[in-house]
Amino acid sequence: MEPHFLAAEVSTSTSRGLTITLFLVFVAVTLAITIWASRQTKTATDFYAGGRQFSGFQNGMAIGGDYMSAASFLGIAGLIALYGYDGFLYSIGFLVAWLVALLLVAEYLRNSGRYTMADVLAFRMRQRPVRTAASASTIVVSIFYLIAQMVGAGALVSLLLGITPDTTFLGMDADTAKVATIILVGALMIVYVIVGGMKGTTYVQIVKAFMLMTGALVMTLLVLAHYKFNLSQLLGDAAAQSGKGDAFLEPGLRYGVESASASATFYSKMDLLSLGIALVLGTAGLPHILTRFYTVPTSKIARKSVLWAIGIIGTFYLFTLALGFGAAALVGGKAITAQDKAGNTAAPQLAQALGIDYLGGETGGAVLLAIIAAVAFATILAVVAGLTLASSSSVAHDFYANVIRRGTASERDEVRVARISALVIGAVAIALSIFAQSLNVAFLVALAFAVAASANLPAILYSLFWRKFNTSGALWSIYGGLTAAVVLVFFSPVVSGSATAMFPDSDWHFFPLSNPGIISIPIGFLCGWIGTVISKEDDSAKYAELEVRSLTGHGAH
């Protein structure tokens, strides 16, 4: 099979026009839903929790929509296409993580909280300091994640629309198109959140999850059909075309790389473990995932929605396995890196190759490419909307209503502040993303997971299961875990001192790992314990209430 190159020359205009048309259709449909949802949004419960009326399947799809980011879709498919097995290894952490959410968090959170993560953390503690801390960590996690997604969107647009450095698109060169994309994505996410609240945002997630699953399924079936459902032959071809031979199917090309230097090998392997732990423990601490559990009527339906989510997300990662190996086999490592060194265009390139072979030549290739590119934009848009909603909810409900107004704010006031916060957070995210667009910020996704695992998860688990846990413990674990993760990354090779760093020309790094989790997560748990035992505060009476409510659903909102 000949290698296919992304249609920079061939059918650019067909594909580009179709991508933009499809994307505009998605935007139009989701905006219509959002406006419809805004008419149904009257109370704070509607705005923050979508009226708590979603079914298990709907919320399962929406969880998938919130979770399967462009980093998952394009990123993991690209990692598998370039590094084979190691990309697959990466995706597994994202799935196994859902067991933490299922077994330890979802139902209890649904039973005892109301709108935000802090509702559970502050349940039996002094409201103001705990909510301030929870709000701070929510914003940090969300902003990191937002910047990574939005900068990614900017970088993708020129690749997906085929804007090369010497050509222009609608009179914009590649750099202008990047900035325009960041602003467009940011503006749309602000509109979804402000107008549609949780109801509108949830439907956007559902539509996106449906599109993403359908697109990935079609491509997976085409890849498998090409190999007559012989997995071994697909793997063999992928290994041969990757230019790396059998090593492509084995661990070690990307993570835990073995080199001549013993210390470099050691740190690379530690980094792999550190990343794995952060992925598994981070998911159940991500604010935009936690708020999803409030959109269903009961804890049993929250459980059901996580079961759906596990099925959907697991199936999706199995698809990406086929897509990644398919791209390696049918497009080839050389053609992929020629387009994007990080492999982010592997999935679209595969779509084009499959379209050419199975959907009637160049036009078919252009069509399938356009569909997958539009799906990728929809994916990014849905994820950033979820993040903006979660962080503005926390600002309004935790910080404004409970810290500043000490619980005296009216529902109307609270929702108004939530909308203003969405605008401000969105604007800040746009500004930071434009500033960061030329920097390598891909590490921010892993950092968001590390902060969620180091700061949020210890506080949540201690809150739910440890009678002695108190205000001081909550503050120590949140601030301790947050500080540890951020400081370690700041002094790591992803920020300075390596060719792929955010600031490659400077070097202030002394922490050898790119992923702080293996150190910062134990610090978060340890801080929570220390903070608890050094304080005399005893909240065990309120813990009786929390425990009874979390297990039985008594008094659930």
Add this chain to the structure above:
Amino acid sequence: MTTEVPSSSTERYRAVQDSEEFGRLRHAARSFVFPMTVAFFLWYALYVLLSAYARGFMSAKIIGNINVALILGLLQFVTTFLIAWYYSRYAARKIDPLADKILAELNAGKGDSDGGDVKKSED
């Protein structure tokens, strides 16, 4: 809808928490979720550790080009699906009935003053 729980109810929550019935509910939930969490975490950690340190073992081909690494990776999917399914079955049989019973008692004992909780509809 739900009103703020009055402070006098603190004693009631304490009483429920200390009751034998609630003890059974807590035990039913925790005796499942804690060991299962440890189990899947160790199983995942083993998989990552093997990927990092047992390269020869992981690279052994089993059927055609399918090696141990790929099979163990796919097994992580299988175990995740199985644990999720098994938990939902276990919860429906052993946890939910106990929780529902205690919840019904709590709601019944709440009196008419605040009308109790509005029963939430299932989907």
